[in-house]
Amino acid sequence: MRLAKRYREMRPPEMVRMFQTIERMEGVLNLSIGEPDFDTEPDIVEAAAKAGYDGFTHYPPLQGFLDVREAVCRYWERHHGLRADPGEVYMAVGGIQVAHLAFAALLDPGDEVLLVEPYFPPYVSQVEANGGVPVAVPTREENGFAPTVEDLKRAVTSRTRGLLLNSPCNPSGRVVPRRQLEEIAEFVGEHDLFVLSDEIYESLVFHGEHVCLATFPGMRERTVTMAGLSKSHCMTGWRLGYGIAPEALARTMTVIASSQTYGLNSLAQKAALYALDTQDAKVLERRAIFAERVASVAERLNAMKGVRCPPADGAFYLFPNISGSGLSSEDFSWRLLEEAKVATVPGSPFGRSGKGYIRIACTQSQDTLMRAMDAIEKFIDTL
Template sequence: MHTLKISQSVQDLRYSVIREMGGMAAHMDDVITLGIGEPDFDTPGTIIEKAFEDARNGHTHYTQSQGDPELLERLAQVATAGTGIRVTPSSVLVTHGGMGALTAALRTLLEQGDHVLLVEPHFPDYMAHIAFAGGIAVKVQSRFENGFIPLPEDLEKAITTKTRVLILNSPNNPTGAVIPGHILDAIADIAIRHNLFVISDEVYDTIVYDRPFESIYTRPEMADRTLVIKSFSKSHAMTGWRIGYCFGPQAMMDQMLKVVNYSTACASSIGQRAALAALDIDPSILEQMKNRFAARVDLVCARLNAMDNIQVTKPGGSFYVFADISRITRQSRQFAIQLLNSKRVVVVPGYAFGESGEGCIRIACTRNRHLLDTAMDRIQSFLDDFQKR
């Protein structure tokens, strides 16, 4: 009988806690899901209509592995306008979602055993992609009292002779923290002095509330050592189309293209045509989405701050609220499961985002205000019951 041997890197991974919470709720009635980061808005109709028209006109075949030439040209223009640095189509790569860019980048950059600095709390998928590329994640904690903004001195202390890459995620998932310019300046200085390559995950860059978004890519000397990852998923409510893209140093992109070529061949041709249509959408539609997210975040923060023993720092961006429940319990998994079972509300336990996320829960403000209000009522009722025990 054959003995099946599973890769240790896969065995060591746990299944996505975010997906697990959704699975628990799948067969329950009257559930309000505030778990997965899925905008409840449908893709704007003009994008769908144009993509379908292009599909009927024959855009249903493989594209070049790098991407549809017309889309690459437009994305280069967008990147140039957004950064003030000339980005050429040859230094842009269209990928199967933002995660396609991340995995291709890590496989391109890492040798077995290389260290990757990762600010915690962090998007859980980073751990898997680092492991698949043979790297080792070195976690650097950010703190509630600092608004979950990473401190440059903490990052520098974590650097070893094996450190090769730093992953920055701003606006951050799960905390919503947006790294301010002066911190980016300091981190850029560290990256240059220690010869680090930076992967800047900016998929929430259009959902920023209190200050203009800034990228480490624009800092002096950083364009040559930074890969910027963006996506249409959150900004244009296009999660199912699976289109992301990235841009960075030409030498890096030439090598990343090999990984994309052999792993996915190319991104969806129809999805790429949808992305092209998305670039022509009326900007006011995107602004309306952002404003609705902002109102939802304000509502949830106000409701949670009024609850005993819950602390919330208003996020600077994204549509997430990362609430500290440690005065009630540090067992975030137990808290989330009991909340689901008793009150039919899905949240994500903070431990899913790293050890420093324990004692917190992530709430995705991706439902309308009425449902969010109802969910907050249920959480308040749950807290009343929980704290009587």
């Protein structure tokens, strides 16, 4: 069967190649996957089962059940002061679908989107798949990988249409401070841009505060807030995401998705309804555990020869600088996997700013993390 020309030369991205290799190996200490090691809480699972017994086994409303969208609104007003209407919420198959639909609805061919480095790699292909041109905005470790307006001004052109911002950040763990977000909001208004604000890690901030970009004056009408329950409520396998956007855009995203996924799983939505309204205390408990893990791993890394690990203010990742090892990020990660059976992700797929770094996900038990640190330290000592 002949493939379409645009896919004939397609090869798995670096991160996917790493994941596929790990699947074929045994005994790997896996610090590569951004998935909480906690199972979904049993009462959330029971809520989904009850919904099934209650007859929620049919097609859902395409934009999502009204009561679920209302729960999303309650959650964001309660935690972040964002007042939204259910008509502005689209329930998606994971947060990543929100980005795809938003780009599909907003981009014309040749429109440029600023991607703040280091960025989640799939966003590059999503912009390109929807006719846009991804434009990388480098950041620096000395600035905490937080973008400045000067960084954005160097990248903006007359073809710039949008900005993708991720805070807390995958992979760096940065949380963009309120003052910088205010300056970014002003920049966005001056250049009449839309913003896809990836706030999927909003519940995991250890230092400082999470500030919702859409709460700044003039930003609600030009911001798509992307979030979900994968990280906050340990529901990665449920594929629960949502976007909060201007109502006309949310409707357009719904129409586009009607020919793709035709709504989000009914039972998963009812589980989300229960989770959003009842799990705040559990979310805080897990946040404290992740904060402890991230701090202890950073301490170990900073004690290793040739490694410098910037602190993480949020998410559950660390982004250590391993350039002192004399290896590139790709060589370091692949050799570490092959020789020490510790899986990490090279920093290079996250943009040019990631060269010389690796991503470590602190999503394993403390014992597993410390055993992995022992193995990394031993590996580095042999270089």
